[in-house]
Amino acid sequence: MVCWPAWTGWFSCASPWWVTIRRRWVLPWPASSWTNAEEERCWRESGRRECPPRVTVYLVGAGPGDPGLLTVRGAEVLARADVVVHDRLADPYLLRLAPARADRVDVGKSPGAPVAQDDINALLVARARAGQAVVRLKGGDPFVFGRGGEEAQALLDAGVDFEVVPGVTAAVGVPAYAGVPLTHRGLSAAFTVVTGHSRHAVDHEVDWEALAKVGGTVVVLMGVAHRADIARRLMAGGLADTTPVLAVRWGTRSAQLSMRTTLADLGVAALEPPATIVIGAVASLDLSWFERRPLLGRKVVVTRSSGQAPALVDRLRARGAEAVELAVIEIGEPADGGQALRAAAARAGTYDWVVFTSANAVTRLVGLLRDGRDLGSAKLAAIGPGTLAALAERCLVADLAPERFVAEALLDDFPAPDGAGRRVLLPRAAVAREVLPERLRDLGWEVDVVEAYRTGLPRPSAGALAAVAGADAVAFTSASTVTGFLEVAGINRMPPVVACIGPVTAAAARDAGVRVDVVAEDHTLDGLVAALVSALANSCRWPAT
Template sequence: MGRVALVGAGPGDPELLTLRGLRLVRAADVVVTDALVDRRVLAEVRPAVAVHDVGKRAGAPFSQAAINELLIDLARGHELVVRLKGGDPFLFGRGGEELEALLAAGVAVEVVPGVPSATAAADLVGVPLTHRGVADGFCVITGHRHGDASLDYDWRALVASGLTLVVLMGAASRATIAKELMGAGAPGETPVAVVTRASWIDEEVRWTSLAALGSVPVASPSTIIIGGVVDPRRRWRPSLPLGGLRIVVTRPRAVADALAVRLRDLGAVVVASPAIEIGPPSDGGAALAAALSHIEDYDWLVLTSQNAVDRVVGGIGDLRRLGGVRIAAIGPATARALERVHLTADLIPGTWVGEGLVEVFGPGPGSVLIARARQARDVVPRGLEAKGWRVDVVEAYETRTAAASVPPELVESADLVVFTAPSTVEGFATQYPGLVPRAAAAIGPVTEEALVRRGWPVALTATHYDADGLVEVIREAREAGRLVPRSEAP
């Protein structure tokens, strides 16, 4: 018999997971998830691990008894079952019921607290649930009771308490809640914030009043915050350089983190949506292995990406074999990948594209080995051959379109989609046929050309063709008012 971990997944953003929760998600042998768990959290699950979606959706309910039985069955066949629940497992998450069922069946259980959606939604929009002189505490209630029972709270006691009122699952009953509170003496002008899908890329916040709450369009899941602490002047996201921007990053998941982290640190809401994935060479690595078997015979080794560095270094073995071979790297990211394995590039062009390398490369004769992706431009080999070099081109890896991991409606809601290679443009177009990004950012002119060929709006092109250059140009555009979040558009 294995064990089950009831893990609070927080409001959505995987960076709001606890360290313990993240460690368990990555170690899970099987995962059972709710509908309110963000796909970015599920992306942390190992690829071969099965994910059971038992979300309770309108028209397709998954009974609690069935969920309990599923957890018990999975624990019999797996060492670690992770039950992911949005927010905190015990705050309107029925985690208590699952805990009781598992313990009764003799299953070992661990409960990992999560950041509750009630507090997270308030924090993210700048609403302090308690504030000196305004509210000495808060109360969290549900707007949807078991079996559709009536909301027979002591409304007068709630109003008289002076506490901030937080309503979860109250989108459908908001008009009733407002009517009951006003009938119990709450002023109609009491401020209200409605936060929908807090911390997700399509998060929305509406600032209204208790009297108007019933007529404000509200979608689920939403957190309704009622009380004098609600004040839009405390919004903190606009104070950050990229605050309010929703950005989709299309790089392969293995290399997207550094770019995504920098954008998040500047205040953007970022979703990794890999348009391509990196795989082994189509020939199984035969051509690369054959070339590396006599690497000492080449005068130059040209590497065009971090992925090429990884594949080549892994195939060489004793790096002392490169003692008489000079190395050229297109761009600082490739050069840094070489440094990580204690190699130094002899040549890095000032312009980080193939044309830049050809321009600074000296004349032949001699021999050059170029290790690159299967699909790549022929600018470098043709340019070096024209300079008198004998050039061998081998496939170090293959890029292919990844399966779409983000729903198209979330991609459409983004303010900016970032593309880091022509292959990411083509992969995105394959994943989302007919979908045109609201605005696109290109890592350099070659990627920009791929976007232009498709007729997509190119808002930004980096002048330094790496992650730092992309962040810089996005930040400059935001500061200059040329990149405006959809939430702030007129």
């Protein structure tokens, strides 16, 4: 154990990295520039064995909107952040990459309500000096009209270590998502990125007439409010009034909406921020790919628990949808604190069969085993691809898995016992259908039903509930998600389209008075998404607002 008095005034202790991380010959913290002479002396005299890791502020570019455009380095530093200072356009999905314990500070700058940059700079310095790892999460790239240079200068002046993690700027990412290359042989050999954010910038900081004479592509960021003046001055500089213009609102997001016009009509075009404006011959090209996705512009409510939601969220995003996460169930400990489950795990090898009906049951039971040897000669049965995947992650293979992912299908294939005293272990949720244990007992099996987990009701935020009100569809993956939604949101917030993963879930919804619009033919997450595509792709879609 190594202890040191941190510069915050508190006395800190920690185990040396070489004790806690075996077979990893890496530096425990960056070995570049020093914060102060005392720290440098500590490292030099102690051989790096008794010095605290230096805290760094990371200026991270989050990209233009699609969370998939975050860099690997950005994800790495988010994963170990103590505090995330983020803009208003930061996707909630990115904020989830930070540890649950991390403080999330919204310093969002919205049009008409600016946050003082000096206050943000002071916040970064204060949090770093308090001994916290700080991630400043900024839209696009921090050094492209992101005022990241000002924040870096403030940190440098304060003697605070920092690192810049570049991001995909909207100037490049948004046109690409709209199918317009900024350079194209025969059309444009160069591009210029300018800001039209302020009246002063438009009038005094950019020579628009000279820019018109340079040629190539002009990309205007934050220029919606002054687009008429920008167009007028570019035409005064020699650009033809018929010059193609592409304006993309909410670029790289599910709500992306592209509008094409000409320079002459840009000033009167119906356009609202945030938008990226591309001016030049390349704007006549239409190499669309993102806007061809079948669920683009659709909002789908995902009702799974927070730990299981990403698997469905990722599938929906891949098809263009915006996933509205509303966790209506949370996985908790059994009523007895897990005592019965631990006892069952200790004797797991004495059973003839262990039957898993969910991935949660696999996680709970197998997590108590040393490894697969504790199962002895017991055979495994599993319902559903998620359950099979959970077993596979633990190097276990089911001996029986029905093609249809319902208990009735498993029972059709389940063998009868070959003698008396044959036993089945069934770890499952506290509330579940009784058809499986009852029918197994009818076959002659002795069945031990063990509560592996309970599903509870979380308390969603007012913002999460408000997002549900504008959704196009809701996806239910189990009977408990139906019950949970009705409890936390109410039937009046039910979106127009209700999709269920299978017949059991659909029956639970109908029993609760919910109209079911579509049931997945393949009772998997992929099947559920396919059902949503079928239900939503050809219906009317209003432009994003």
